[in-house]
Amino acid sequence: MASQHEAAFPSFADFMDSIASARHEDFVRRSVAGTTSAEEFSAMAHYIRDLYAGIEVTHSFLDDNGQVFDCIPIGSQPALRGNSSLPPAAPDPPATAGQHDAGQSLPIQPQLRSDRLDRFGHSMSCSPGTIAMRRITLEEMARRGSVRNFHQKYPQGMSPRHRPSGPDDSRQYATAVQTVDNLGGHSYVNVWGPRVTGPDAFSLSQQWYTGGSPQQNIECGYQVFPGKYGTTQPVLFIYWTADDYRTTGCYNLECTAFVQTNSSWxxxxxxxxxxxxxxxxxxxxxxxxxxxxxxxxxxNDIAVGYYPASLFGNGQLATNAQEIEYGGETWVQNSATWPPMGSGQFAAGGWQIAAYHRDIQYVATDNTPQFAKLTGVQTAPSCYTALANSGPQPWNEYLFYGGPGGTTCP
Known part of the structure; x- marks a missing residue:
């Protein structure tokens, strides 16, 4: 039970009441409105009310960093609201070339377990038939200035490699890619906690499956993004876009896109x-x-949920992807210093020093598993490097990548 000096647990009812009573002038006075206009502030409040409309919260808890998660029935999540049909049964995981092998590393386990309690004594788990949805606050949205900016992977920016106005020097990559028609793929993602400070920077490691023009993406990995998540710890994230990050896309469950079906992640x-x-x-x-x-x-071979291919309309990802990509990315805004990527060490450091993806495979369009044949990409080799190679089990096709960042990366 919380002490009398500790703030009360932020119940869902109180949260919704706070959205209904929020005033732009109060946020301005508290210096948490950022560049948000009164009109955009109203749009944000409306968006949150609509996102949570009709949701029945069965249980709530805090994580160790103070983020609030609400357990909600699978059928009431934003992407399924108003849909009377249940999500389809998940197919078996895609077949693999060779046998998955944990090697010498430790697997990251699902975050939710009934034996974990938050500081209020609430179980950090959701019962079967429900999922955990991260609670989005007006403060978080207001820091981004607009609803669309909040949804963008790169706030106040566009696609890093296809920006119409020319090169974009606010993101850097150390990745490995292959152009090949595919139905998805696999890698073991080595998890680190690169040091990121300030609200306008992130460092991540992820998979991309992309195709078409404008480019369409689905993505998953971990991200250190204090300005979004309020923590310097790595966070599990997904992202999608149907038009090269221009007008579509969002993180996690923050819009009506991804359908989550598993209660452990x-x-x-x-x-x-x-x-x-x-x-x-x-x-x-x-x-x-x-x-x-x-x-x-x-x-970990557990089906977490899905993006309906219908999100991509008549675009490329409605039928298959055309490129696979793995590795790291950093983004900065209003900062002269680029954050570390991965372990903060260059790719040449290798095992236990540099970050990696290993056992990198893709699913060919005939549903057969294939080991990737990757080419390294380094947009700022003085700050971040990438080395793709192949070896025996359990590495197969692999990538070492990363670097310290610094002040001379663009």
Whole structure:
């Protein structure tokens, strides 16, 4: 039970009351409105009310960083609201070339377990038939200035490699890519906690499956983004866009896109433990698979949920992707210093020093598993590097990547 000096638990009812009574002038006075106009502030409040309309919260809890999660019935999540049919049964995970092998690393386990309690004594778990939805606050949205800016992967920006006005120097990559028609793919993602400070920077490691023009993406990995999640710990995230980040896309369950079906994993929740330099390495088994008209996400071979392929209209990802990509990315805004990527060490450091993806595979359009044949991409090699190679089980096709960042990355 909370002490008399500790703030009361932020119940869902109180949260919704606070949205209804919020006033732009109060946020301005508290210096939490950022550049948000009164009109945009009203649009944000409306968006949150609409996102949670009709939701029945069965249980709520805090994570270790103070983020609030609400357990809601699967059928009442934003992407299914008003849909009377149940989500389809998940297909088996995609077949693999060779046998998955944990190797010398420790697997990251699902975040929710009934034996975990928050500081109020609430169980950090959701019962079967419900999922955990990260609570979106007006303060978080207001920091981004507009509803659309809130949804963008790169706030106040556009696609890093296809910006119409020319090169964009606010993001950098150390990745490995292959152009190949595919129905998804797989890698073990080595999890680190790169040091990111300030609200306008992130560092991540992820998978991309992309195709078409304008480019369409589905993505999953971990991200350190204090300005969004209020923590310097790595967070599990997903993202999608149907038009090269221009007008579509959102993180996690923050719009009517992804349908979550599993109650053990938390999108927007922290991942632990992280890897130790020269010591224990941790990793997350991530796979995407287009089957039955849905892009299914698997973590540790557990089906987490799916993006309906209908999100992509008549675009490329409605039928298959054309490129696979794995590795790291950083983004900065209003900052002269680029954050570390991965472990903060260059790719040449190798095992236990540099970050990696390993056992990288894709699913060919005939549903056969294939080992990738990747080419490294380094947009700022003085700050971040990438080395793709192949080896025996359990590495197969793999990538070491990362670097310290710094002040001379663009």
């Amino acid at each position: 938390v999108l927007g929740g922290t991942l632990a433990p992280v890897s130790v330099p020269g010591g224990a390495q941790t990793e997350l088994d991530v796979a995407w698979y287009l089957s039955g008209g849905n892009w299914w996400l698997y973590l």
